[in-house]
Amino acid sequence: MIYTVGEVAKQLDVAASTLRYYDKEGLLPFLERSGGGMRVFKDEDLSWLKIIECLKKTGMPIKEIKHFMDCCTEGDSTIDERLSIMELQRDAVIKQMTEMQEMLDMLNYKSWYYETAKKAGTCAIHDKIPIENVPEKYHKYLQNK
Amino acid sequence: MIYTVGEVAKQLDVAASTLRYYDKEGLLPFLERSGGGMRVFKDEDLSWLKIIECLKKTGMPIKEIKHFMDCCTEGDSTIDERLSIMELQRDAVIKQMTEMQEMLDMLNYKSWYYETAKKAGTCAIHDKIPIENVPEKYHKYLQNK
DNA sequence: GTACAACTTAAAGTTAACTTTAAGTCAATG
DNA sequence: CATTGACTTAAAGTTAACTTTAAGTTGTAC
Numbered sequence: 001m002i003y004t005v006g007e008v009a010k011q012l013d014v015a016a017s018t019l020r021y022y023d024k025e026g027l028l029p030f031l032e033r034s035g036g037g038m039r040v041f042k043d044e045d046l047s048w049l050k051i052i053e054c055l056k057k058t059g060m061p062i063k064e065i066k067h068f069m070d071c072c073t074e075g076d077s078t079i080d081e082r083l084s085i086m087e088l089q090r091d092a093v094i095k096q097m098t099e100m101q102e103m104l105d106m107l108n109y110k111s112w113y114y115e116t117a118k119k120a121g122t123c124a125i126h127d128k129i130p131i132e133n134v135p136e137k138y139h140k141y142l143q144n145k
Numbered sequence: 146m147i148y149t150v151g152e153v154a155k156q157l158d159v160a161a162s163t164l165r166y167y168d169k170e171g172l173l174p175f176l177e178r179s180g181g182g183m184r185v186f187k188d189e190d191l192s193w194l195k196i197i198e199c200l201k202k203t204g205m206p207i208k209e210i211k212h213f214m215d216c217c218t219e220g221d222s223t224i225d226e227r228l229s230i231m232e233l234q235r236d237a238v239i240k241q242m243t244e245m246q247e248m249l250d251m252l253n254y255k256s257w258y259y260e261t262a263k264k265a266g267t268c269a270i271h272d273k274i275p276i277e278n279v280p281e282k283y284h285k286y287l288q289n290k
Numbered sequence: 291g292t293a294c295a296a297c298t299t300a301a302a303g304t305t306a307a308c309t310t311t312a313a314g315t316c317a318a319t320g
Numbered sequence: 321c322a323t324t325g326a327c328t329t330a331a332a333g334t335t336a337a338c339t340t341t342a343a344g345t346t347g348t349a350c
Contacts, residue, residue, distance in 0.1 A: 006296065017339055020298090025337095036346050038297060047288055054251045057244065062337070076267045083259035090252040093245060099202065100242050106199045107235040114228035122221045143192055151326065162309055165328090170307095181316050183327060207307070 003041040026066045027052055029073045058093050109141045148186040157194060171211045172197055174218045203238050254286045
């Protein structure tokens with residue numbers, strides 16, 4: 001199967017203009033054109049778009065993704081570098097997830113805080129709750145004035 | 146203890162200009178000033194900065210953070226809304242973490258892919274590896290041409 | 291073969307979140 | 321009380337990642 005830019009955009013839920021922009025920035029070296037100059041996407045190109053999406057979603061800037069794609073085009077001499085790029089990105093994601101978990105913990109505390117305030121009808125309740133009534137996991141968020 | 150903008154910037158590892166920008170955008174309604182017009186941060190203000198940081202790191206735009214801070218200033222009549230903001234943000238973070246895990250899985254596959262290519266000296270090895278030698282968890286990334 | 295929707299390009303515009311600049315003021319030190 | 325580093329403001333500048341525009345071309349459906 002082959003697809004136009006609009007069809008691929010719909011499949012991946014991105015704007016067609018975004019795919020054209022990626023092409024202009026050199027992210028899609030695999031892309032071929034029809035006789036009339038239209039972009040022609042093949043099924044295997046969707047795999048490329050998925051790895052690009054993966055790098056983008058994990059925070060890699062367009063220029064670095066281009067560098068990775070340049071390595072892919074260059075061939076086997078860049079295997080080491082590509083492995084290194086993937087490992088570094090994996091480590092970055094693990095770091096991001098660790099931070100996300102910390103943020104989630106804080107949001108859980110804040111949800112508990114406002115649930116408690118809601119039941120009491122006022123945030124002032126939090127000046128009166130004895131520490132032993134605050135779940136242990138939230139102790140680190142309590143202010144030590 | 147009280148702190149200047151520069152001291153707080155150093156403590157939280159952000160630029161002082163960023164804190165001034167947040168102030169200008171209305172994110173720091175708790176901030177007081179010295180007689181001479183200098184920003185004065187108190188210890189309890191750091192807790193505010195931490196929740197702002199949490200919302201920011203989980204992708205909330207400045208304008209929405211301002212809205213949350215406006216609610217905080219308004220008082221107990223906004224408890225429901227603040228609870229709702231926290232719960233929605235928590236759900237958003239859970240979604241982000243799920244996606245992150247998928248991205249991590251793909252990066253792990255790609256790392257394996259390039260490790261294998263590195264050992265063989267060529268990416269072409271991947272056309273020759275029988276599917277039973279590909280770890281099960283990576284099967285979903287294999288192209289079905 | 292003629293509509294017409296979807297494609298093409300280059301160039302300009304948009305948005306968010308800062309960052310920098312310039313000109314001036316504050317506050318701690320010797 | 322002068323120096324000096326850190327602060328103040330408003331306004332302009334920066335950057336990334338698109339998005340829109342305008343003018344024109346392609347390809348499919350009737």
